[in-house]
Amino acid sequence: MKGKIMNNNQATINKLTTMRLSGMAGAFRTAIETGMYRNFSQDELVSHCTDAEWDDKKNRRLKALIQDAKFKYSACMADIDLGLSRNLDKSAMLRLTDCGWVVRNENVIVTGPTGSGKSFISSALGHQACLCDFRTGYYSCLKLFKAMRIYKAEGTWIKELKKIQKQKVIILDDLGIEPFDSLSRLALLEILEDRYNQGATIVVSQIPVIKWHETIGDDTIADAICDRLLHNAHRIEFKGESVRKLYKKIVIKDEENRPFESNVIDSKQPLE
Numbered sequence: 001m002k003g004k005i006m007n008n009n010q011a012t013i014n015k016l017t018t019m020r021l022s023g024m025a026g027a028f029r030t031a032i033e034t035g036m037y038r039n040f041s042q043d044e045l046v047s048h049c050t051d052a053e054w055d056d057k058k059n060r061r062l063k064a065l066i067q068d069a070k071f072k073y074s075a076c077m078a079d080i081d082l083g084l085s086r087n088l089d090k091s092a093m094l095r096l097t098d099c100g101w102v103v104r105n106e107n108v109i110v111t112g113p114t115g116s117g118k119s120f121i122s123s124a125l126g127h128q129a130c131l132c133d134f135r136t137g138y139y140s141c142l143k144l145f146k147a148m149r150i151y152k153a154e155g156t157w158i159k160e161l162k163k164i165q166k167q168k169v170i171i172l173d174d175l176g177i178e179p180f181d182s183l184s185r186l187a188l189l190e191i192l193e194d195r196y197n198q199g200a201t202i203v204v205s206q207i208p209v210i211k212w213h214e215t216i217g218d219d220t221i222a223d224a225i226c227d228r229l230l231h232n233a234h235r236i237e238f239k240g241e242s243v244r245k246l247y248k249k250i251v252i253k254d255e256e257n258r259p260f261e262s263n264v265i266d267s268k269q270p271l272e
Helices: 002-018 022-034 042-069 090-096 118-131 141-154 157-165 182-195 209-216 219-230
Strands: 107-111 136-140 169-173 200-205 233-237 249-253 259-265
Touching (some): 002 022, 042 136, 141 169, 182 200
Parallel strands (some): 107 200, 107 233
8 A cells, every 4th residue: 555655656657757847856855855734735735735745847948038038146135345435325225126117118327437337237237137037138238239230231120129128127237338320320229119118128338328429429319219218117226436446356366375465356356
């Protein structure tokens, strides 16, 4: 009888695995192997296995969302150092953590000097969007606009624009780091036009917002781009010294075992 029960349990585990219910299969196997199933009623065991499957699917989806986003930094909101003197409003950051701005299809504009942590914080905001189950994508404007030129030549421009449109949140990093030409202006306008009231966009730039119109060029297109980005945007404007200079240096030893300060900073801290 005991052998029959064991065979039935294994058959159940095999069926669950075949149906791709790996979380439920694992929880059921563990309950049987450890004898914990004796502490559960039938409905409690079913509930326990269902919860395990729910958590497993949620974790796998989160992992996939983060992997597909291809963030520049592996960062989360808890990693942001709010104690640094760089004009970062704690209340504003707290309001962004619930991702209500994503639901409302609002934008976030992050500006400031090189090394102030712009890309790090944008990656953390993107990670938070993934936690809230929003499909997210990170794009370097430098690479994106070069790629769009290729897509235009290959005739896949519309197809690639649709891929970007499907993402609820996108991060456009280093906007304006390279001079705009007619194609990059057009690409940016089409991306933003597709997303208007349909998705949320995080824009990261060293250039102050007041100079965007001049940087983009072509008054008509610049007006359209700025209008779609700025009227419903949350602004984070960094000031002050580079974060690189503010973090303590790591003390290491030379070949003669003498301590000295390295120019390498803590790898967990933002570099951009």
